[in-house]
Amino acid sequence: MTERTEQAGRTEPAGRDVRAAPDRWSRPAYTRVSRIRGPLMTVPGAEGVGWDEFADIRLGTGEARHGLVLDTARDRVLVQVLEGTRVTFRGAPLRIPVGTGWLGRVCDGLGEPLDGGPPVLGADEAPVAGVPLNPVHREPPADPVLTGVSAIDALTTLARGQKLPIFSRAGLPHLELAAQIAAQASAGGEPFSVVFAALGLTHADAAAVRGTLEERSAAGDLVLLLNLADAPVIERILTPRIALTVAEHLAFEEGRHVLVVMGDMTAYCEALREVSAARGEIPARRAYPGYLYSDLASLYERCGRVRGRPGSVTLVPVLTMPGGDITHPVPDLTGYITEGQIVLSEDLHARGVYPPVEALDSLSRLMRKAAGAGRTRADHPGVAAQVLAALARARRARELGELVGTAALSETDRRYLDFERAYLRTLVAQGTAEPRSLDDTLERAWRALVVLPRRELTMLPGAAIDAHYPREER
Amino acid sequence: MGAEVTRINGPLVEMTGLRGAAMDDVVELGAGRLPGEIVALDGADATVQAYEYTGGLAPGAPGGTVGRPLSAPLGPHLLGGVFDGLLRRLSTADVWLDPARRRAAGPGGGTADERPAEYWPVRRPRPYAERLDADVPLHTGQRVIDLLFPVPRGGTVAVPGGFGTGKTMLLQQIAKWCDADVIVYVGCGERGNEMADVLAELAELDDPRTGGRLADRTVVIANTSNMPMMAREAGVYSGVTVAEYFRDRGKDAVVIADSTSRWAEALREFASRGGELPGEEGYPAALPSALAAFYERAGRVRTLDGAEGSVTIIGAVSPPGGDMTEPVTAYTERFVRARWSLDKDLAYSRHYPAVSWSNSFARDTAALARRHAAAGDPGWEGRRTRMASLLAEAERLAVLAELVGTSTLPGHERMVLLAGDLLREGVLQQSALSPVDASCTAERGAALVEAVLAVVDRCQELVGGGVPATAIEEQDFSPIVRAREEAPSVADVAARREAMLRRLGDLS
Numbered sequence: 001m002t003e004r005t006e007q008a009g010r011t012e013p014a015g016r017d018v019r020a021a022p023d024r025w026s027r028p029a030y031t032r033v034s035r036i037r038g039p040l041m042t043v044p045g046a047e048g049v050g051w052d053e054f055a056d057i058r059l060g061t062g063e064a065r066h067g068l069v070l071d072t073a074r075d076r077v078l079v080q081v082l083e084g085t086r087v088t089f090r091g092a093p094l095r096i097p098v099g100t101g102w103l104g105r106v107c108d109g110l111g112e113p114l115d116g117g118p119p120v121l122g123a124d125e126a127p128v129a130g131v132p133l134n135p136v137h138r139e140p141p142a143d144p145v146l147t148g149v150s151a152i153d154a155l156t157t158l159a160r161g162q163k164l165p166i167f168s169r170a171g172l173p174h175l176e177l178a179a180q181i182a183a184q185a186s187a188g189g190e191p192f193s194v195v196f197a198a199l200g201l202t203h204a205d206a207a208a209v210r211g212t213l214e215e216r217s218a219a220g221d222l223v224l225l226l227n228l229a230d231a232p233v234i235e236r237i238l239t240p241r242i243a244l245t246v247a248e249h250l251a252f253e254e255g256r257h258v259l260v261v262m263g264d265m266t267a268y269c270e271a272l273r274e275v276s277a278a279r280g281e282i283p284a285r286r287a288y289p290g291y292l293y294s295d296l297a298s299l300y301e302r303c304g305r306v307r308g309r310p311g312s313v314t315l316v317p318v319l320t321m322p323g324g325d326i327t328h329p330v331p332d333l334t335g336y337i338t339e340g341q342i343v344l345s346e347d348l349h350a351r352g353v354y355p356p357v358e359a360l361d362s363l364s365r366l367m368r369k370a371a372g373a374g375r376t377r378a379d380h381p382g383v384a385a386q387v388l389a390a391l392a393r394a395r396r397a398r399e400l401g402e403l404v405g406t407a408a409l410s411e412t413d414r415r416y417l418d419f420e421r422a423y424l425r426t427l428v429a430q431g432t433a434e435p436r437s438l439d440d441t442l443e444r445a446w447r448a449l450v451v452l453p454r455r456e457l458t459m460l461p462g463a464a465i466d467a468h469y470p471r472e473e474r
Numbered sequence: 475m476g477a478e479v480t481r482i483n484g485p486l487v488e489m490t491g492l493r494g495a496a497m498d499d500v501v502e503l504g505a506g507r508l509p510g511e512i513v514a515l516d517g518a519d520a521t522v523q524a525y526e527y528t529g530g531l532a533p534g535a536p537g538g539t540v541g542r543p544l545s546a547p548l549g550p551h552l553l554g555g556v557f558d559g560l561l562r563r564l565s566t567a568d569v570w571l572d573p574a575r576r577r578a579a580g581p582g583g584g585t586a587d588e589r590p591a592e593y594w595p596v597r598r599p600r601p602y603a604e605r606l607d608a609d610v611p612l613h614t615g616q617r618v619i620d621l622l623f624p625v626p627r628g629g630t631v632a633v634p635g636g637f638g639t640g641k642t643m644l645l646q647q648i649a650k651w652c653d654a655d656v657i658v659y660v661g662c663g664e665r666g667n668e669m670a671d672v673l674a675e676l677a678e679l680d681d682p683r684t685g686g687r688l689a690d691r692t693v694v695i696a697n698t699s700n701m702p703m704m705a706r707e708a709g710v711y712s713g714v715t716v717a718e719y720f721r722d723r724g725k726d727a728v729v730i731a732d733s734t735s736r737w738a739e740a741l742r743e744f745a746s747r748g749g750e751l752p753g754e755e756g757y758p759a760a761l762p763s764a765l766a767a768f769y770e771r772a773g774r775v776r777t778l779d780g781a782e783g784s785v786t787i788i789g790a791v792s793p794p795g796g797d798m799t800e801p802v803t804a805y806t807e808r809f810v811r812a813r814w815s816l817d818k819d820l821a822y823s824r825h826y827p828a829v830s831w832s833n834s835f836a837r838d839t840a841a842l843a844r845r846h847a848a849a850g851d852p853g854w855e856g857r858r859t860r861m862a863s864l865l866a867e868a869e870r871l872a873v874l875a876e877l878v879g880t881s882t883l884p885g886h887e888r889m890v891l892l893a894g895d896l897l898r899e900g901v902l903q904q905s906a907l908s909p910v911d912a913s914c915t916a917e918r919g920a921a922l923v924e925a926v927l928a929v930v931d932r933c934q935e936l937v938g939g940g941v942p943a944t945a946i947e948e949q950d951f952s953p954i955v956r957a958r959e960e961a962p963s964v965a966d967v968a969a970r971r972e973a974m975l976r977r978l979g980d981l982s
Contacts, residue, residue, distance in 0.1 A: 051482035052529035073481035073488070074533045093529040129529055131570040135661070135696040136556050138670035161667065282746045284756045285794060290742045294663070297699030301666050306569060327795030335637035336792055337699060339667060360822075363638060366667070368907075392823070 027088045038278030039233045040070070043087050046077045052129065054094035055079050058086040066110065068094070068234060070279065078279075093129055096242055097122030098249035103193060104220040106210065109227025109239035111246075126249060128241040130302050139305040144370040145259060145314050148184030148435035149177070151357035151428045154445050155384050156342055159370035160187060160257055160312035161305040165265070165334050168344040169324040175205055176432050177344070177355045178261050178318045179212035182222070184435040187257040190310075193250050195223040195260045197243035199236055200267025202229050212432075223247075229267075236271040244302045244313070251311035258311070260303070263318025269296075269330045285329045293333045300337045339365040353429050360391055376438055379464050383445050386459040387423065390452060394420040415452055423448040477518075479503060479535040485704045486747040487522040489537050495520060498543040498597060503528070504535040506574050509560060511544050511708075514748075523744055525560060525705045526573040543597065546712050547590030548719040553656070554690045556673060559697040559709030561716075571701065596711035600718040602775035608811070609841035610774065612728070612786055615651030615913030616644070617958075618829045618902045621858060621923060623836040625812050627654070627726050628774030628784035632734075632806045635816025635828070636796030642668055644816070644827045645730050645790060647906050650679060650688060651913035654786065655725040657692045660713035662706045663736025666698040682913075699736065706740045714771045717785045724781030728788065729772075734765070735792040738802045754801040762805040769809045812836040825903055831865045851916070857923050861897060864930070868894020881944075885937035892947060893930040900926050900955040911959045921964045922957060925971035929954055932978045941981050949978065 035042040055067035071078040099122030106115040141161035168174035182194045206226050216222040227239040247258040276289035284290040303315040321331045340363040348356035371380045397413035427444045446468045481488040499512045514521035546561050556564045608628035635641040649657050661669045676689040697709040717727035745758035753759035774784035793803045817830035846854035867890050905911045933946050953970045961967045
């Protein structure tokens with residue numbers, strides 16, 4: 001053990017990372033691979049290799065690949081990788097350089113530059129697996145991250161340090177919405193950065209995301225990690241971890257508020273399942289591994305705030321629900337970990353509403369801490385509660401109207417249907433490149449609310465109602 | 475020594491050369507002395523469940539047993555503290571819990587200023603003189619529980635609920651307001667931000683009974699979902715051992731475990747890595763017996779010293795996909811005395827706490843009713859029965875009304891629907907954020923129910939006397955509905971009841 005550690009110290013220059021290492025073959029290299037199965041290979045005869053160590057693999061063609069140690073015993077090491085012929089082990093779990101050098105860069109899923117620039121360097125380095133934050137030192141989230149998207153800012157306000165996923169399904173514009181949030185989000189003038197991790201994206205999607213985020217990237221506020229659909233599985237498992245490691249450093253060491261957007265998390269979970277299946281592990285629900293919850297938690301729980309330090313990591317994972325099924329393991333386990341969810345609706349999308357956020361199914365559990373006087377605006381919580389209550393009533397009226405005909409509805413119910421239309425048109429519908437201020441958003445909410453008879457606004461103080469109602473209805 | 479590690483697969487570590495080791499002994503692995511526990515022995519070879527991240531640990535690393543099973547350091551110092559699953563103090567630990575940098579204190583080790591009174595192996599129940607009947611009510615301050623699904627001191631409860639049903643919120647309310655002497659809050663694989671919230675709120679709140687801080691009667695075992703998975707398992711047992719320790723000092727202790735599903739998942743993951751034959755959904759076949767043994771550690775007992783004490787266990791269950799037939803939920807509900815099922819529809823209509831009245835049960839109500847009667851509240855059982863039947867009847871009629879329209883129902887049935895609304899909004903719902911409503915005394919709870927029942931009776935008399943149902947439904951019942959938030963005392967509630975009855979009287 002001791003000897004091996006010394007050897008590691010000798011051959012491992014400080015701050016080494018994914019990009020710089022492949023040519024250093026001073027560690028023992030193994031050329032015998034006894035078995036390859038899917039993304040896994042067994043290396044016999046490797047000694048003293050630690051669990052979760054990072055491996056460099058060179059193909060016969062000279063091309064470099066990477067691997068992670070999944071199981072290690074005296075005489076054989078199981079490595080998760082694509083095919084390869086010559087393997088060396090790093091002597092430690094993967095570490096990457098961290099620091100502000102990442103800002104403004106566009107990299108692949110392992111952090112290697114795609115923008116033609118030099119490799120990203122940093123004064124410090126950190127393990128991508130992360131280190132759990134002591135719960136005693138956590139600061140509960142309180143202030144908002146404003147996304148500039150009305151449907152989210154008004155009704156499901158995102159708090160700094162929160163994890164709030166977007167639940168979508170294939171064919172819906174979740175990627176556009178995620179990119180728009182990444183492009184527009186801000187934290188009230190405090191230093192703000194965005195880390196966008198694209199997981200399993202097609203080339204076309206990736207190009208669109210790059211386009212939307214160009215301005216932010218040029219301003220040096222953005223780290224973009226692109227793991228494409230045809231990249232190796234292991235890369236997809238590492239990309240979110242690299243994104244979060246970079247974000248944690250920017251937040252807790254550099255004092256920035258960092259928004260991490262990552263998606264599609266379903267692609268990530270499928271990568272995890274692929275490895276699990278190749279290992280012959282006992283499958284749990286829908287053949288996903290039994291540790292899916294813990295694995296997702298090890299990512300999602302890395303957001304938050306640390307007591308006594310500026311900065312925060314806020315996380316917006318994006319996932320597509322296979323077949324639109326919210327009880328599918330991926331959205332289900334995500335929902336158990338995250339603090340709420342933003343649900344996109346096919347129905348609204350079909351009606352041409354962008355972003356198609358279904359407010360009644362969406363929830364931000366931390367909104368009551370992030371919205372209100374001193375955080376957003378004093379009338380915000382009341383307005384949001386009233387809009388949601390009115391939407392619930394409008395939904396019931398609509399269902400009743402479908403049964404008995406709109407004409408048979410009461411006058412009040414019909415006003416609720418008018419409200420719903422006004423709400424969609426004025427508040428929710430928004431351009432993909434249109435940022436809205438919070439004041440604009442809340443005034444739009446009021447414009448929808450005043451469609452209702454005044455007596456229906458039971459959750460708002462009289463003075464606020466007076467200020468917004470047309471004179472003749474007061 | 476001479477023992478060394480031969481294989482590492484995540485938390486599963488195999489060792490060889492261990493001499494004199496026993497099952498369940500704690501071992502230390504590698505130069506970092508990562509703690510682990512022996513779960514299988516074969517000659518000098520052992521399988522170890524490691525309690526920390528094993529990244530970088532390699533075959534050939536040294537290891538050895540510490541010669542005793544995983545033991546909890548017990549003592550009064552635990553009160554007011556925050557610990558990890560192995561009962562290591564978190565408040566003095568680093569911001570980042572890096573096992574490589576943790577001071578080399580073995581599991582259960584503490585600093586010199588807090589010498590534990592004793593050590594006890596967490597997997598072994600502490601002895602007592604005899605079991606007593608569990609018929610003393612635990613007052614939780616949550617009306618839906620105290621009025622409909624009460625739990626005795628020494629009872630066991632499962633709280634199943636899908637995500638977003640307010641499970642953690644309900645458990646936090648109970649931790650804050652129930653009238654036990656000691657609360658052991660085991661955060662087991664749940665959210666870090668929620669844990670931070672619990673800690674912040676406990677530190678701020680005063681204990682209404684002692685005047686001290688609420689935190690001072692609480693032991694928090696925090697093992698959030700990003701902390702090492704196998705320590706979740708230890709945390710659950712550590713928690714119940716701590717509760718037993720206070721029980722043995724004549725206290726009423728409550729263990730709140732949020733969530734037992736995460737504990738079961740840790741068992742599943744470990745069994746899977748060890749190549750065990752799986753039971754249902756990949757869970758180990760030993761899961762039901764592990765759950766049963768855990769819940770059996772609850773109870774009201776006469777201690778060896780002759781005092782009376784109790785351990786109540788309240789365990790959250792997180793059924794995947796809200797599926798109440800999944801193994802952890804299905805096993806657990808067989809071993810518990812009460813089930814508070816949280817209902818998604820209630821939660822989505824912002825009805826909190828979302829305890830379903832049709833899907834929950836409490837098997838000790840008869841014994842508790844006798845106790846209430848003996849303690850001077852003979853009306854308790856009658857109120858419970860009436861509430862339960864009105865709610866059930868209202869639910870049945872609501873389905874009918876959706877089909878045929880409310881207006882076609884006869885007047886007395888429309889009054890039952892009204893009664894259901896009033897009970898739901900004025901009694902069962904409870905706002906955790908309102909200072910008046912967050913916790914409710916037994917007397918005030920009874921007054922609120924009686925107010926609603928009196929109003930409902932008057933309404934029935936009115937329709938019986940020919941007053942049109944619509945005229946009654948159009949009345950403003952908000953003074954009754956809002957009494958729970960706006961009438962802080964029993965007298966205030968009674969005043970609102972009388973005012974409402976007078977106003978209804980004007981209709982006839």
